[in-house]
Amino acid sequence: MTARFVRLAETDRPALTLHVDGAPVTALAGDTLMVALLTSGATLRQSEFGDGPRAGFCLMAACQDCWVWTEEGTKLRACSTLAESGQRIVTTEPDTTWPNQQ
Amino acid sequence: MAEPAIVIIGAGPAGVRAAQALADAGIRPIVIDEGRRSGGQIYRRQPDGFTRSHATLYGTEAERARALHTCFDGLEGRVDYRPETLVWHISDGQVWTLGPDGHQSIPYDALILCTGATDRLMPVRGWHRAGTYSLGGSQIALKAQACAIGSQVVFLGSGPLLYLVAAQYVKAGAHVAAVLDTAPFAARIPALPKLLAQPAALWNGVLLTRTIKRAGVPILHGVTPLDITGGEEGSGAPDGAGVDTGPAARDGRSSSRAGTVDTGAVSGVTVRTADGGERHFACDAIAMGHHLRPETQLADLARCAFAFDPAVRQWLPVRDPDGRASVPGVYLAGDGARILGARSAEASGRLAALAALTDLGFPVASVDLASLRRDVATYVRFASGLAQAFPWPVEQAAALPDDAIVCRCESITAGELRATVTDTGAQEANRAKAFSRVGMGRCQGRYCGLAAAEVIAAAAAIPVERVGRLRSAAPVKPISAGSAGKAGA
Ligand SMILES: Cc1cc2nc3c(=O)[nH]c(=O)nc-3n(C[C@H](O)[C@H](O)[C@H](O)COP(=O)(O)OP(=O)(O)OC[C@H]3O[C@@H](n4cnc5c(N)ncnc54)[C@H](O)[C@@H]3O)c2cc1C
Numbered sequence: 001m002t003a004r005f006v007r008l009a010e011t012d013r014p015a016l017t018l019h020v021d022g023a024p025v026t027a028l029a030g031d032t033l034m035v036a037l038l039t040s041g042a043t044l045r046q047s048e049f050g051d052g053p054r055a056g057f058c059l060m061a062a063c064q065d066c067w068v069w070t071e072e073g074t075k076l077r078a079c080s081t082l083a084e085s086g087q088r089i090v091t092t093e094p095d096t097t098w099p100n101q102q
Numbered sequence: 103m104a105e106p107a108i109v110i111i112g113a114g115p116a117g118v119r120a121a122q123a124l125a126d127a128g129i130r131p132i133v134i135d136e137g138r139r140s141g142g143q144i145y146r147r148q149p150d151g152f153t154r155s156h157a158t159l160y161g162t163e164a165e166r167a168r169a170l171h172t173c174f175d176g177l178e179g180r181v182d183y184r185p186e187t188l189v190w191h192i193s194d195g196q197v198w199t200l201g202p203d204g205h206q207s208i209p210y211d212a213l214i215l216c217t218g219a220t221d222r223l224m225p226v227r228g229w230h231r232a233g234t235y236s237l238g239g240s241q242i243a244l245k246a247q248a249c250a251i252g253s254q255v256v257f258l259g260s261g262p263l264l265y266l267v268a269a270q271y272v273k274a275g276a277h278v279a280a281v282l283d284t285a286p287f288a289a290r291i292p293a294l295p296k297l298l299a300q301p302a303a304l305w306n307g308v309l310l311t312r313t314i315k316r317a318g319v320p321i322l323h324g325v326t327p328l329d330i331t332g333g334e335e336g337s338g339a340p341d342g343a344g345v346d347t348g349p350a351a352r353d354g355r356s357s358s359r360a361g362t363v364d365t366g367a368v369s370g371v372t373v374r375t376a377d378g379g380e381r382h383f384a385c386d387a388i389a390m391g392h393h394l395r396p397e398t399q400l401a402d403l404a405r406c407a408f409a410f411d412p413a414v415r416q417w418l419p420v421r422d423p424d425g426r427a428s429v430p431g432v433y434l435a436g437d438g439a440r441i442l443g444a445r446s447a448e449a450s451g452r453l454a455a456l457a458a459l460t461d462l463g464f465p466v467a468s469v470d471l472a473s474l475r476r477d478v479a480t481y482v483r484f485a486s487g488l489a490q491a492f493p494w495p496v497e498q499a500a501a502l503p504d505d506a507i508v509c510r511c512e513s514i515t516a517g518e519l520r521a522t523v524t525d526t527g528a529q530e531a532n533r534a535k536a537f538s539r540v541g542m543g544r545c546q547g548r549y550c551g552l553a554a555a556e557v558i559a560a561a562a563a564i565p566v567e568r569v570g571r572l573r574s575a576a577p578v579k580p581i582s583a584g585s586a587g588k589a590g591a
Contacts, residue, residue, distance in 0.1 A: 004251070010247075035243075049513030053367060057235055058235075059238075065511075
């Protein structure tokens with residue numbers, strides 16, 4: 001599996017497992033979602049404008065390139081959200097369900 | 103007299119020193135920062151459970167980092183600190199926040215803006231590709247997460263941060279493929295007298311270059327970036343050697359949506375060298391940036407006046423030497439007002455707090471003010487040397503190929519932006535934005551606005567100051583649907 005990010009230190013942290021697009025991903029406690037996804041894969045999402053995959057840009061919550069979602073549809077900035085055990089993340093926006101349609 | 107309500111936005115070097123000055127005067131300021139921990143950018147703290155030392159994280163600035171962290175931790179109880187809280191608007195004398203407890207509006211008697219900076223970017227054809235990161239972002243990956251952004255990293259752009267982060271990568275054991283500086287080496291010579299205002303910083307720069315060179319990393323000066331090339335879509339390996347195992351592959355989604363723009367992750371970068379040749383460097387990640395730009399949206403929403411600074415070709419909020427903005431009760435400090443660096447941020451943060459205290463009728467020692475003003479003046483001189491030694495490469499904006507993306511958020515090319523200028527006659531930044539959508543996307547113009555202004559200026563053959571600046575709009579960052587649901591909580 002080709003990862004994008006390379007861990008250089010701090011690898012003794014406890015491991016945790018989350019799910020990304022249904023598949024289990026192993027990360028370390030203290031990882032951001034971005035690091036969890038990019039140490040297990042090479043991209044975060046597809047550009048909605050057809051110019052290819054994206055993998056984040058600024059890492060400081062300013063560019064909004066790294067949005068991912070919970071399966072329930074909550075939008076998260078992958079660069080500034082910590083990975084947690086049991087999280088279920090999707091990399092495309094889930095169909096919005098409006099409260100009055102339930 | 104009731105205690106005045108003073109709000110500080112930002113808990114970096116500027117905000118921390120402002121808070122300290124106020125707490126020392128017996129005032130309990132509210133300190134708001136969207137980050138999880140205090141420290142700001144330079145002294146960003148790693149998460150709990152990480153064990154690298156201050157020396158490893160901050161190098162020559164370790165003692166300053168420690169002092170700042172200790173200072174702010176020591177203010178516990180004497181400041182009302184609100185981490186993980188975004189200020190998304192300022193209006194009617196109130197600060198509008200969204201934090202763990204939902205939305206709040208906070209009235210203030212004095213407001214000290216210490217909002218810091220983001221990277222200044224000059225687009226390069228292909229910079230939309232996965233694997234291209236802002237220079238600051240590449241440092242955050244290392245500092246806050248102990249990661250390199252790739253297995254072969256090129257540093258591209260200019261400014262002192264280019265060398266600092268490249269050296270930090272080398273020291274941390276990352277593989278750096280090259281440092282490609284757009285500034286010609288000769289630009290440093292006329293800048294030297296000004297750079298000597300901070301001899302220690304100048305010497306540091308020399309040492310950083312030595313660290314990079316000793317690792318066998320080529321450093322090229324005076325390059326013109328031509329193309330960030332792409333390999334297989336999603337490839338994490340140089341020149342398409344890898345296969346896509348990203349989320350797209352994980353869920354079996356097709357990754358072959360055809361666009362007008364070439365797709366695929368970073369496989370390398372091609373530059374024209376100073377002697378006119380062309381060179382290609384294979385890599386799977388690029389850290390790019392041209393120095394920094396202040397985050398001035400909140401100052402704009404607070405209705406502060408701005409003026410064009412020709413030295414950096416940016417519109418900056420107007421302030422007096424102590425940090426008073428044009429609007430009474432609003433103060434500006436640190437890199438959020440003007441890029442002068444961390445040490446200056448500490449001095450200007452304290453100075454702004456003392457100015458606020460003075461205006462609110464508290465006694466302030468004039469010797470203290472005078473020495474802080476002298477400090478800041480030194481940093482101003484040094485910063486003008488940096489601007490001269492590492493100039494913003496305006497000529498790249500004019501030369502940007504028509505098919506190069508200017509706005510990464512909405513995938514808008516230089517050609518489309520130029521067509522807006524010629525077809526509609528829109529020469530003003532906000533009009534051009536309305537027609538082209540450049541600056542309307544996710545980042546709200548943070549990463550494309552300055553370059554777009556240069557592209558417009560070149561296309562319309564007018565000075566860039568006549569293009570003006572993008573007006574800021576609330577919310578200054580998107581408030582996600584998930585968080586907004588907590589409104590009123
Ligand atoms: C990514 C990055 C890395 C850098 N690294 C270095 C370095 O290693 N060495 C160096 O000398 N300089 C570095 N700099 C330059 C840096 O600007 C200064 O050194 C220094 O951090 C400036 O201090 P400051 O207090 O002005 O701003 P900062 O340290 O940037 O602090 C500003 C704070 O304001 C907060 N903030 C901003 N807007 C809002 C809002 N709307 N709501 C809530 N909070 C908000 C931010 O979260 C941040 O914590 C870096 C800059 C960047 C952008």
